[in-house]
Amino acid sequence: MRYHFCPKCGGALSIEETMDINKPKCTKCSFIFFQNPAVGVAAILIRDRKVLMGRRTGSYKGLWCIPCGYVEYTEDVREALIREMKEETGLDFDLREVFAVHSNFHNPNQHTVGLWFLAEAEGAPMPMDDLDQVRFFSWEEINTPEIVLAFPTDALVLKKLKDQKLID
Structure with missing residues (x-):
């Protein structure tokens, strides 16, 4: 379990009643705390058959990724990606179709579902x-x-780009 206390009343969360680690229940107010994944978005920008990558600071410092970020609670996924790309690259992106969707299990503290969009x-x-x-x-x-x-999911997306002959 990632969380141990109820966000509503502060009571202890338990899986004894639900028998489901994804749905701990508050022992005080009976609130069921659904542990859902966060949504991540990434933009695939290709020029001259090459793909834009960024080297990270902060978490995963020094490692490379397709530019990405999280969707805020009140955002549409496309709006979130446009915002994130402006913040990360300074560019205004035009999004095309969804290219790939993957579950990301690389961070044991935060399961995410990633959406990769082709972009210009x-x-x-x-x-x-x-x-x-x-x-x-x-x-x-x-x-x-x-x-x-x-x-690891970026590796899957990059391989798909190569297999579909979008990058050389």
Whole structure:
């Protein structure tokens, strides 16, 4: 269990009654605390058959990822991604279709579901917010010992981009 106390009354959460680690119940007020995944969004920007990647600061520092972020509680997923990309790259993104959806289990404290959108943007990206570098990579460049990915699901998405001949 990730949480031990009820967000409504502060009572102890227990799985004894529900027998489901995903649904602990408050022993005081009977509130069931559904432990749902957070939603992450990422933008796939391709230029000259190379994909934009960012090197992270903060969590997963020094590791590379497709630029991404979390959806806030009151946001639409597309609005969240446009906001996140402006914060991370300084660019205004136009989103196209969803390219991939994966469950992310890399962080044992926060299961996420990730949505990767194909996207377009004009201008030169700049590293901002959670990134200290941004760069376009070919498939070969991504698969070198110097480039270590932050998230295993990005590897799945990058392989799909290669298999569909969207990147070289």
